[in-house]
Amino acid sequence: MLLNFDYDLTEDINFKLNLGNNIQDSYRTARSMGCSGLAVPGWYDIRNVSNVIQASNTNGAQLYDNLGFENNTIRQRSIAGFANLDLSFRDYLYLNSSFRIEESSVLSTTFDGEVHNKSYPYYSIGVSFIPTKAFSFFNDTFVNFIKIAPSYTRGGNTSAISPYETSEVGIIPSGYPYNTISGYGINPSQTNRNIKPEFVSTADLNVQLGFLKDRITLEGFVYQSDTENLITNANVSNTSGLNTLRDNVGKTRMRGFEVDLGLTPIKSAGIVWNIRASYAMSRSKVLELPEGVAEVNIYTPYTNRGIGVYAVLGEDFPILKGTTFQRDDQGRIIVDSNGTPLLSTELTNLGRVTPDYTLTLNTSVKFKGFTLSGSMDYRKGGVFSTLTKSLLTFTGAAEETGDFDRSQGYIVPNSVQLVNGGYVTNSTPVGGSASYANVANYFTSSTLQSLGEPTVIDATAFKVREISLSYDIPKNVLATTFVNSLTIGLYSRNPFIVYAKENRNYSDPETALSNGNGFGIAGTGQYPTQRSFGVNLKASF
Structure with missing residues (x-):
């Protein structure tokens, strides 16, 4: 659901506001089986087979192991509310902002007798100023375009977490504890039940310049991006009984810049030659890790x-x-x-x-x-x-x-x-x-x-x-x-x-x-x- 508002508050100020919510509900169920041998030739029905092959069967069923037999139901839901506010003044000064709060079922965990479903907000704000439209004296110079745009963005995500990863879901290890009978074991790849969303906060400044009617363009971009509660798999000691643990492992900071130069050396009725070159550099540092690590x-x-x-x-x-x-x-x-x-x-x-x-x-x-x-x-x-x-x-x-x-x-x-x-x-x-x-x-x-x-x-x-x-x-x-x-x-x-x-x-x-x-x-x-x-x-x- 989305509500859009667009008003000219005055002759110089335009106001735009978007309010809405978003609900995503994904449901998937899969049932499959394999078999060989028919009791009655020509009757292709699962009730007519002489040998039902299970997904975990390793006794003479190697030819079928790659078929991917499944018996599962997966459901995932996320609910979000959001707002966007845009203000413009005389076509040369702009304010853009957004806010979103989201709740995802992949963070749902049940412990201490309660269901914990964590919601998380994120937002952004940016300003754009175009001096060449604000001041008339630029009309008589070789500078035809200037844009200065600082912004700050904080985004959250749980994309690295799959449904049920925070729940105690076991696995069926093939052939254990007996050769032909499947057992039940703990999943060696676990996710922390208290895992938090990963947040990326970015502050940046973008400057665009145009010269000689954009025959020459120059754009610079400098930024600092902090990733908090970084979600990733970490290898752990085998003595823990686990292979990997997915968790929030700390905080990293990326700093970088990019310079982009555009040239049009030749521009005539018969031929146009465009060149665009850029230089980019960035560095990431690990600022925080779990205590004692x-x-x-x-x-x-x-x-x-x-x-x-x-x-x-x-x-x-x-x-x-x-x-x-x-x-x-x-x-x-x-x-x-x-x-x-x-x-x-x-x-x-x-x-x-x-x-x-x-x-x-x-x-x-x-x-x-x-x-x-x-x-x-x-x-x-x-x-x-x-x-x-x-x-x-x-x-x-x-x-x-x-x-x-x-x-x-x-x-x-x-x-x-x-x-x-x-x-x-x-x-x-x-x-x-x-x-x-x-x-x-x-x-x-x-x-x-x-x-x-x-x-x-x-x-x-x-x-x-x-x-x-x-x-x-x-x-x-x-x-x-x-x-x-x-x-x-x-x-x-x-x-x-x-x-x-x-x-x-x-x-x-x-x-x-x-x-x-x-x-x-x-x-x-x-x-x-x-x-x-x-x-x-x-x-x-």
Whole structure:
């Protein structure tokens, strides 16, 4: 339900108010089963089967495990009331504000004999001022547009919480405690019953400038965004009986800015050339974590890989932490008497996942019905973990597995040995002798495969996102037809990609095994970035 009010309070002041409420009720029920064997051939009815297959049946029913048999009912409801107030003065000064209060069933919990359903409010306010419309003297200058717009927004959400996650819902572990009889167990992935909504509060300032009738445009955007009660999955000790716990893990702050420059170097009756370039940079810091906690393991896909995504108090967010080689004070790898690297026993900060900065360029040239356009960006810095590199090392297909003299064995680059109390340059091949078998054993060893450091590489990347060429059929050609406009074109997406030198096309830095806060680790089962070419046709009638 929505009520809209629009009034001119005076000749200069306009008043708009929206009042309303929103109710969303989602209900889903699923019942499915599988079977094999018919008592009476040709009669396809569940009462005529000789073997009913349950979803948890592991006795001879492996072929059906992927069918996704379900027996569930899921219901979710949210109720909200909201208001928007807009005021404008003489078409150059604007005030925009909003308020919303929401209540969601995913926060409903029953304990202490009572039902707790938490409602949460959020709001925003912003001001826009356009001096070029307020003051007439701008009419005689090369500045044709100025807009200054500060704002503050506080938004709440529970999107990371699914229905019934705050309730005691058990699972049916397949084949437990007996091989053919299902048991009942506690869900090892739990959500705190007292979990709170996640809030993001953002204060920003946007300034837009236009020069020479917008032949030159400049836009700047600076912001600070605080995330409170961050909702995410945290890995916990297995001794707790849980795998993960979804909870509010603390507070993070993101600060950043973006500068956007637009140019039209050529603008005539026959040709128009537009260029738009931007520079963006942002940093996130972990400001608060639960009391007594210095870091939270956000995501560790494989415990035997020695790498994970972490939130560390006072550090950038998110970062990768992993097992590393032991090194001396000059950063050289320390090896034992057999030339095999020594490994650290503690996890080390291996770098920030997010880039140092991002550059973006978009350009288009229009000439006599033809339009040639391109879009590209450059991401500088940051790191990510690629498990593909680890697998290639294990199979002997990685670059370092072939970069050695077989007659001398494999000597760990930039390595030292402790001799008589001091570190000296290492000359001992892995395994203690120049044996090819020792080299193979080293690169396929479980110790090296469980090391996180070698999988972490530079996430720098340059990508040409798209190049396209199109042609608009002239109007006079279509004048005698029922077609109003017709455009044909060629395009290519991701035609050129250049990664950092140490990324031998192992993985795209933008791919990840997990979404949300768990990004930064690329697996081996993900598709590489696709390059596509095509033809398009657009017509209006």
